[in-house]
Amino acid sequence: MLAVIGTIPIKKSPLKSGQVAFEGESLSLAGERIAVNRGTPALLAAALKTTKTLGAPPPFTYLVGDIGLGHGSLLLYEHLADHLPQANFSTLTFHYLQPIVHWHAKILGAIEIMPERPRLIADAGYMYMAKMSGRASAYDLFTPDVGELAFLADEEAPHPFYTRGFILQEENRVPDLIERAYHHNNTAQNLLVKGRCDYLADRDGVVETVDGPNEEAMEAMGGTGDTLTGIASALIETGMPVGRAAIVAAKVNRLAGSFAKPSPATQVIEIIRQIPQALKQVL
Amino acid sequence: MALTNLFRKKSAQKVPEKKRGSGILVFENTSEVIKAENTLKAQGLAVTVMGPPPEVRTGCDLVIEFPLVQELEIRRLLEAVGIPPLQVVPVTSPLLKPVNLFQIKDFGGHLMVRAANMKITVDKATRTIVNISGGGCPDVPYLAYELVGKSLDTAPLPRDLGHTLCGYALQLAYEEIARQCSRL
Numbered sequence: 473m474l475a476v477i478g479t480i481p482i483k484k485s486p487l488k489s490g491q492v493a494f495e496g497e498s499l500s501l502a503g504e505r506i507a508v509n510r511g512t513p514a515l516l517a518a519a520l521k522t523t524k525t526l527g528a529p530p531p532f533t534y535l536v537g538d539i540g541l542g543h544g545s546l547l548l549y550e551h552l553a554d555h556l557p558q559a560n561f562s563t564l565t566f567h568y569l570q571p572i573v574h575w576h577a578k579i580l581g582a583i584e585i586m587p588e589r590p591r592l593i594a595d596a597g598y599m600y601m602a603k604m605s606g607r608a609s610a611y612d613l614f615t616p617d618v619g620e621l622a623f624l625a626d627e628e629a630p631h632p633f634y635t636r637g638f639i640l641q642e643e644n645r646v647p648d649l650i651e652r653a654y655h656h657n658n659t660a661q662n663l664l665v666k667g668r669c670d671y672l673a674d675r676d677g678v679v680e681t682v683d684g685p686n687e688e689a690m691e692a693m694g695g696t697g698d699t700l701t702g703i704a705s706a707l708i709e710t711g712m713p714v715g716r717a718a719i720v721a722a723k724v725n726r727l728a729g730s731f732a733k734p735s736p737a738t739q740v741i742e743i744i745r746q747i748p749q750a751l752k753q754v755l
Numbered sequence: 756m757a758l759t760n761l762f763r764k765k766s767a768q769k770v771p772e773k774k775r776g777s778g779i780l781v782f783e784n785t786s787e788v789i790k791a792e793n794t795l796k797a798q799g800l801a802v803t804v805m806g807p808p809p810e811v812r813t814g815c816d817l818v819i820e821f822p823l824v825q826e827l828e829i830r831r832l833l834e835a836v837g838i839p840p841l842q843v844v845p846v847t848s849p850l851l852k853p854v855n856l857f858q859i860k861d862f863g864g865h866l867m868v869r870a871a872n873m874k875i876t877v878d879k880a881t882r883t884i885v886n887i888s889g890g891g892c893p894d895v896p897y898l899a900y901e902l903v904g905k906s907l908d909t910a911p912l913p914r915d916l917g918h919t920l921c922g923y924a925l926q927l928a929y930e931e932i933a934r935q936c937s938r939l
Contacts, residue, residue, distance in 0.1 A: 481897035538893035540828070571824050572776065597892050601776070604776050628848040630776060737885035737886060
């Protein structure tokens with residue numbers, strides 16, 4: 473089963489876990505209705521659309537409220553350290569979480585004693601934490617945008633905010649940045665860089681690119697990277713090899729975006745609606 | 756240049772894992788350090804007083820180590836009690852500076868500014884914030900919820916609501932897009 477681990481932007485929302493379902497265009501988890509706009513709910517909604525379309529089980533999730541103070545993330549880390557060793561997940565996707573570096577080793581330690589090692593995917597704050605801890609290569613897939621790739625490529629930067637200026641996040645330097653990130657062991661076994669052109673890479677370099685259809689407006693939209701990670705997670709859970717799942721997800725996300733005919737003001741739910749149609753066309 | 760890089764790399768590798776997400780606050784004098792420590796601990800923040808690394812020696816023999824990701828929250832708390840730090844630097848590499856490069860994209864009716872990993876997009880005609888994207892810390896979805904749909908003239912500032920370095924990057928992007936829009 474796929475488990476998605478992240479936060480929702482509500483200060484005092486307690487830790488909840490369970491399988492998610494749709495309630496209209498919102499998510500329903502343990503009796504709570506969760507709005508889908510960006511962040512982990514957008515990732516979950518995209519994963520759920522994908523699993524529903526493919527007839528697969530819905531994702532499980534651990535969600536807690538956190539508005540950046542880190543209290544919810546800390547609670548979640550404590551819970552995972554206790555519960556993951558007995559859990560039976562085949563794919564774990566970590567998302568918007570406060571990077572608290574010393575917790576990374578504890579969570580990874582808990583994963584290592586799970587009955588079976590799950591495939592590990594990280595994006596957003598948890599990806600930052602994996603890089604900061606020096607254990608990025610333990611992951612099967614990272615899904616950075618170009619700015620985040622520059623952070624992964626900068627062996628000195630502890631957060632994207634401190635990425636050095638000479639490592640400019642320019643799209644035409646993506647292959648160089650990928651090489652630098654792997655050279656310093658600061659990325660996962662597979663890397664899907666999202667941008668005007670999406671790049672799939674591994675330690676040997678760029679494997680494949682996807683550049684169409686191209687909707688420029690998607691760059692401005694919050695949540696389009698979250699949907700990409702959600703689709704990829706759900707596809708990986710079906711047993712698809714990680715690299716192929718990443719490429720299929722990139723194509724589906726782009727096509728769903730194209731179907732939505734977005735402007736820079738479009739909200740991500742409009743893309744999520746299009747995922748089933750895009751998935752059917754790509755597969 | 757090569758020698759400098761060699762020393763930097765060695766220095767970063769020496770930092771223990773648990774300190775890799777830490778930052779250092781530098782103050783004018785020891786009494787400010789003590790006041791800052793009391794202020795931050797009273798808010799439940801995990802801070803420690805320690806000796807400064809050579810790169811940031813300013814005369815004061817003490818600095819405060821703190822969780823770097825909470826830089827924005829900590830700056831706000833210290834400014835509120837009148838002791839803004841002289842310098843804030845990452846433990847892993849005290850010579851690093853915050854991002855100061857912006858990327859600007861004009862979509863015609865909309866303008867987007869990116870600072871580090873954060874992007875903000877505004878409707879040029881109405882000055883309404885239409886999207887916020889990027890980032891990875893949990894205050895980003897919260898800031899997006901609070902800011903999207905509001906005008907640059909009335910929206911709360913990211914620095915007043917955010918807590919993390921992603922929130923700080925959004926503040927910089929916000930200031931830049933306000934500057935760009937004032938020229939239109």
